[in-house]
Amino acid sequence: MKFRILTLLLALAVSTAFAQTIPQGGSPVYPGDPLAALVLVGNQTALGKAVLVPVTGNLPAGASFTQALRLSTTAQAESAWSVQVAAPCPVKVGLGETFYVEFWVRSVSGGAESAEGRTIFCFEKNGDPWTKSAESDVTAGRDWKHFYLPFNAALPTPEGGSHICFRMGFAPQTIELAGMRLLHYGQAVDLGKFPKMVVTYAGREKDAPWRREALARIEKIRKADLRVVVVGKDGKPKSGVLVEARMLRHRFYWGTAVQAQRLAGIGQDVENYKAEIPKWFNHVVFENDLKWPFWEPGLTAQSGWNQAWVDESLKWLAENHLTVRGHNLVWPSWRNSPTRLQAFKDDKEGLRKAIREHVLQEAGAFKGKLTDWDAINEPYAEHDFMDLLGPGIMVDIFKWAHEADPKAKLYLNEYGIFSGGGADKGHQDSFFNNLTYLKEQGAPIDGLGIQSHLGTTLTPPQTLLSLLDRFGTLGLDIQITEFDIEPDPDVAYDYMRDYLTAVFSHPKVVGMLMWGFWDGAHWHNSAPIFTKDWEIKPTGKAYQDLVLGAWWTNAKGKTGDDGTYSVRGFQGDYSIKVGGKTQEISLPPDGAAVTVTR
Numbered sequence: 001m002k003f004r005i006l007t008l009l010l011a012l013a014v015s016t017a018f019a020q021t022i023p024q025g026g027s028p029v030y031p032g033d034p035l036a037a038l039v040l041v042g043n044q045t046a047l048g049k050a051v052l053v054p055v056t057g058n059l060p061a062g063a064s065f066t067q068a069l070r071l072s073t074t075a076q077a078e079s080a081w082s083v084q085v086a087a088p089c090p091v092k093v094g095l096g097e098t099f100y101v102e103f104w105v106r107s108v109s110g111g112a113e114s115a116e117g118r119t120i121f122c123f124e125k126n127g128d129p130w131t132k133s134a135e136s137d138v139t140a141g142r143d144w145k146h147f148y149l150p151f152n153a154a155l156p157t158p159e160g161g162s163h164i165c166f167r168m169g170f171a172p173q174t175i176e177l178a179g180m181r182l183l184h185y186g187q188a189v190d191l192g193k194f195p196k197m198v199v200t201y202a203g204r205e206k207d208a209p210w211r212r213e214a215l216a217r218i219e220k221i222r223k224a225d226l227r228v229v230v231v232g233k234d235g236k237p238k239s240g241v242l243v244e245a246r247m248l249r250h251r252f253y254w255g256t257a258v259q260a261q262r263l264a265g266i267g268q269d270v271e272n273y274k275a276e277i278p279k280w281f282n283h284v285v286f287e288n289d290l291k292w293p294f295w296e297p298g299l300t301a302q303s304g305w306n307q308a309w310v311d312e313s314l315k316w317l318a319e320n321h322l323t324v325r326g327h328n329l330v331w332p333s334w335r336n337s338p339t340r341l342q343a344f345k346d347d348k349e350g351l352r353k354a355i356r357e358h359v360l361q362e363a364g365a366f367k368g369k370l371t372d373w374d375a376i377n378e379p380y381a382e383h384d385f386m387d388l389l390g391p392g393i394m395v396d397i398f399k400w401a402h403e404a405d406p407k408a409k410l411y412l413n414e415y416g417i418f419s420g421g422g423a424d425k426g427h428q429d430s431f432f433n434n435l436t437y438l439k440e441q442g443a444p445i446d447g448l449g450i451q452s453h454l455g456t457t458l459t460p461p462q463t464l465l466s467l468l469d470r471f472g473t474l475g476l477d478i479q480i481t482e483f484d485i486e487p488d489p490d491v492a493y494d495y496m497r498d499y500l501t502a503v504f505s506h507p508k509v510v511g512m513l514m515w516g517f518w519d520g521a522h523w524h525n526s527a528p529i530f531t532k533d534w535e536i537k538p539t540g541k542a543y544q545d546l547v548l549g550a551w552w553t554n555a556k557g558k559t560g561d562d563g564t565y566s567v568r569g570f571q572g573d574y575s576i577k578v579g580g581k582t583q584e585i586s587l588p589p590d591g592a593a594v595t596v597t598r
Helices: 209-221 268-280 307-319 339-344 348-365 384-389 392-404 425-440 461-472 489-505 538-550
Strands: 039-041 048-054 067-073 084-088 098-110 117-125 132-140 145-152 162-167 173-184 223-231 242-250 253-258 283-286 323-330 372-377 409-414 447-450 477-485 509-514 554-558 564-570 572-578 581-587 592-597
Touching: 039 048, 098 117, 098 132, 117 145, 117 173, 132 145, 209 223, 209 461, 209 489, 223 242, 223 572, 242 564, 253 268, 253 323, 268 538, 283 307, 283 509, 307 323, 323 348, 323 392, 323 477, 339 348, 348 384, 348 392, 372 392, 384 392, 392 409, 392 425, 409 425, 409 477, 425 461, 447 461, 461 477, 461 489, 477 489, 489 509, 489 538, 554 564, 564 572, 572 592, 581 592
Parallel strands: 223 592, 253 283, 253 509, 283 323, 323 372, 372 409, 409 447, 447 477, 477 509
Antiparallel strands: 039 084, 048 067, 067 173, 084 162, 098 145, 098 173, 117 132, 117 162, 223 564, 242 554, 242 572, 572 581
16 A cells, blocks of 8 residues: 655644554564664665764754654665665564554755655565555655654564665655654554544635735736727717626736647547647646757757657647747756767867857747747756856856847746745755846846745745745746646645645736646646546646636626726736627736727
């Protein structure tokens, strides 16, 4: 059975495990601190390190541990279990007997784009076929998070025949484990008698003040006054005439990443994919197709990509009134650039020339076709080019991109800003400093992209708004560029509702793009809208209820004595119908007025 770790935020006054008691009769499996029994094992132990360290700083409510096991991984291993810490279970285990495990975990550095560290807890047979009684994917941000799980033994084993382990073979990271205990009950106990982890986040309350304030801002900054005046052929106003104002698309960018290969493909899933995109979105970004290694002029061998897919996709997107942003011109590291560039590791001028030629070529190839570009992507972690050429190369990239396509807005795109509970201050400071540097050096930068890959650590809406306020002081447009999320089902609808409300309410945010909307075409199979079988998820239902429901204007009414029908609607494009006459108009922030002769 696969267990998923659930989220606890520091906003909880006290952990449920301390607020409730567990059944009596459980005996500690390990004498002393179980973490001291864990040793590094696997076929790639050179990539890992495990050391006991003292715990410093304030602890969460209910925690009392003084030491932690610090687990560090220097590189991605062949598999999660290629490097891990494990300890044999020193007691005999009977079939179906109950165990209860709990521990605390936090991320110290590194980790995934969600800014979370990761491990996998496992209780399994200590040898082939490694039958598992419990296995749980554990993720945590920079704050301590409490995890607890009861489980039943899947098979009997003698002393030492089972073991506990924590997998470590993930992206370079450092995490800490603390406060662990493993209890053995020696018999089957109803798992329903154990405490259930509460999944919530600060600001979820129905009457949360932040939400009330955000909804008021949405009413003020996302709506405008639409005035339709109906006159006769003699120019005099006509009263009592029915006017219908039907919204066609938002002014705000509601978007998703798409795959050009899929848009240019065939099959039922492709038809579903193409049918749903215009229903849900008005803006898209290509997931991989415009990245430098995939775009090399005339080259398709390196990545197996075909530029004809992009041409065909752009035509289809235009026909369906979808605007397109470019991602990305330069991802400034050797590993994310064409392999041919590695010949310039000792040739500064050669590298600079290659970057310039690429930016001018690709941005120029799409001149007038894209609304904006991620000129540079993820300089926090991907900075090989700046290490060689200096930070000024970032300014040059923006200038070259502007030269190639003066009308496209140019962005700096970064991850880890919202993720992991919003606690990665180092990442946030680096992003803010890079943005400030670009502005001070005269780079033609228009906006910043906050990726927002969210794991199970749900960042409170108030924190999202505080971060947006901070970056809003730079005076640049903000887009959420790569949103995806893996919430527990108990909280999925509410968190999506509140996330959307927070970002839509902020005056500097001009758009939000998901990094895919369907599990059948998503890098982590955690797309926000649809499962692989095209069933709508709770997060998708929240999006539908807000973006296509509460924040969508369809109105009708009759003109008054002065021939006027007025409505306050969400900014965007509208179809105005008066009698048998229909016309399309745009409703900008300062409102719009249209006169119809009938």
